[in-house]
Amino acid sequence: MQFERFYADRAACMKTSEIREFFKLAEQPDVMSFAGGFPSADYFPVPKITEVLQELLAQEGKTALQYGATEGSWDLREYLAQKMTREGMPCTAENILITNGSQQGMDLISKVFLNPGDVVIVEEPGYVGGLGAIFNYEGRRVPIPLDQEGLRADILSSELRRLQREGRTPKYAYVVPNFQNPSGITMSLNRRREILQLAQEYDFLILEDNPYGDIRFEGEPIPSIKTMDPEGRVIYLGSFSKVFLPGIRVGWIMAEKALIDKIACAKGSTDLCSNSLGQRLAYRFAVSGYIDAHIKSLISEYKAKRDLMLSCMEKYFPEGVTWTYPQGGFFIWVTFPAGISARRLLLKAIERKVAYVDGAGFYVNDNGKNTARFAYSEAEPQKIKDGIAILGELLHEELDKQKRHASGSF
Numbered sequence: 016m017q018f019e020r021f022y023a024d025r026a027a028c029m030k031t032s033e034i035r036e037f038f039k040l041a042e043q044p045d046v047m048s049f050a051g052g053f054p055s056a057d058y059f060p061v062p063k064i065t066e067v068l069q070e071l072l073a074q075e076g077k078t079a080l081q082y083g084a085t086e087g088s089w090d091l092r093e094y095l096a097q098k099m100t101r102e103g104m105p106c107t108a109e110n111i112l113i114t115n116g117s118q119q120g121m122d123l124i125s126k127v128f129l130n131p132g133d134v135v136i137v138e139e140p141g142y143v144g145g146l147g148a149i150f151n152y153e154g155r156r157v158p159i160p161l162d163q164e165g166l167r168a169d170i171l172s173s174e175l176r177r178l179q180r181e182g183r184t185p186k187y188a189y190v191v192p193n194f195q196n197p198s199g200i201t202m203s204l205n206r207r208r209e210i211l212q213l214a215q216e217y218d219f220l221i222l223e224d225n226p227y228g229d230i231r232f233e234g235e236p237i238p239s240i241k242t243m244d245p246e247g248r249v250i251y252l253g254s255f256s257k258v259f260l261p262g263i264r265v266g267w268i269m270a271e272k273a274l275i276d277k278i279a280c281a282k283g284s285t286d287l288c289s290n291s292l293g294q295r296l297a298y299r300f301a302v303s304g305y306i307d308a309h310i311k312s313l314i315s316e317y318k319a320k321r322d323l324m325l326s327c328m329e330k331y332f333p334e335g336v337t338w339t340y341p342q343g344g345f346f347i348w349v350t351f352p353a354g355i356s357a358r359r360l361l362l363k364a365i366e367r368k369v370a371y372v373d374g375a376g377f378y379v380n381d382n383g384k385n386t387a388r389f390a391y392s393e394a395e396p397q398k399i400k401d402g403i404a405i406l407g408e409l410l411h412e413e414l415d416k417q418k419r420h421a422s423g424s425f
C-alpha cells in the first residue's frame with residue numbers, strides 16, 4: 016500500500032535524521048564511538064534508584080502509577096520554581112510545565128507558535144532535534160553562524176534588517192547558550208545581552224535551551240538570557256536528562272503563566288501528561304539534594320574524559336585540524352582542513368571501528384562538509400585513546416594523498 020497520498024503536507028518535512036541512524040552503530044559494543052551524545056550509563060546510580068523506587072512505590076505507588084496533571088506534578092513544579100528563582104529567574108510553580116524531556120518542550124513550542132513558513136532564527140551548526148522540531152511544523156529556519164562567543168549578533172542584526180525589508184519578523188530564536196550541541200561553544204554574556212536587545216528591538220521571542228548548563232568544568236557560570244528578561248520574552252527549557260537520567264524523560268518549560276496555560280493545552284492533546292513515575296522519582300532525588308551532589312561527581316568524570324580527548328587530538332591530529340575547547344557539556348567540534356570530506360573520512364573510520372558524526376547534518380544549508388562532532392561523554396577512556404589515534408592515522412593518510420595530488424605525483 017502506498018501511503019503518500021494520505022499524508023498531510025507537513026509530513027514531507029518529517030525525515031529520519033542521519034544522526035539518529037548513527038545511534039544504531041554506536042550501540043555495537045566493539046565500536047569506538049564518539050557519535051551519540053548520550054550521557055554515560057556508567058554514571059546512572061542504579062542501586063540507589065532501585066532503593067528509592069521501592070520506597071516510592073510503597074509510600075505513594077497509587078499516585079505514581081496514575082495519570083497526573085497535564086502541567087506536571089505540583090511538588091516537582093514547586094521544586095523547579097525554587098531552583099530557577101535561586102538561579103536568578105524568579106518564578107512560581109505556575110510558570111513551570113513538566114515535559115517528557117526538553118525535546119517535547121521544543122515540539123510543543125513549535126506546535127503553539129508556528130504557521131507554515133514562519134521564520135525561526137537558529138544557530139549554525141545547531142542541535143538536530145531543535146532544527147527538526149521547527150522543520151516538522153514547516154517553520155523556515157534562518158541559520159546564523161557561531162564564533163567562539165556563540166551566535167554572531169552582528170550577522171543576526173543584518174539578517175533581521177533583511178527580513179524586515181521582506182516584511183518578516185522571526186517568531187523566535189532557538190539558542191543553546193551553554194556548551195552547545197554540537198559545537199561545545201558557550202555564548203558570552205555580551206552576546207546574550209545583544210541577542211536579547213535584538214529580540215526586544217525586532218519583537219521576537221527567545222527559546223533558551225539549557226540541558227548542559229550545570230555540567231561546567233571550569234570558569235564562572237554565565238547568567239542565562241532569561242535572567243535579563245523583564246518582559247517574559249524568553250522561554251526557558253530545562254532537563255534532568257544530562258544531569259540525572261534521560262530514560263525517565265523529565266524536562267520542563269519555564270515561561271509566563273499565560274504561555275504555560277496555552278502550551279498545556281497543546282500538551283494535553285499530545286500525551287495528556289508526562290510520565291508520573293519518572294516525575295516522582297526525579298522529585299525525590301532532587302529535593303533530597305542527591306542530584307546536586309551527583310552533578311559534582313559527573314563534572315569530575317566528564318572533565319577527565321574531555322581532557323583525555325583534547326590531549327589525544329593534540330597528540331594525534333595533524334596540523335591544520337582545529338577544534339573547540341568546551342568548558343563543560345559533552346561535545347568537541349572539529350574542523351578538518353578544507354577539501355577533507357568529514358563524510359568520506361567517516362566511512363573509512365567505520366571500517367576501522369571508529370565513529371563520529373559528520374557535521375553537515377547540523378547545518379540547515381549545504382555547509383559544514385569538513386566539520387564533525389565528537390562526543391566524549393559516553394566513550395570509555397581506552398576507546399578515546401585508541402579511536403582518536405586511528406583517526407589521526409586516517410587524517411595523515413588523507414592529507415598525504417592531497418599533497419601528492421597537488422604536487423602532481425598521482
Ligand SMILES: Cc1ncc(COP(=O)(O)O)c(C=O)c1O
Pocket residue numbers: 052115116117118119142144191196224226253254255256261265266
Ligand atoms: C541541546 C539539546 N536540547 C535538548 C535535548 C533533548 O533532551 P531531553 O532528553 O531533555 O529531551 C538534547 C539532547 O541531546 C540536546 O542536546
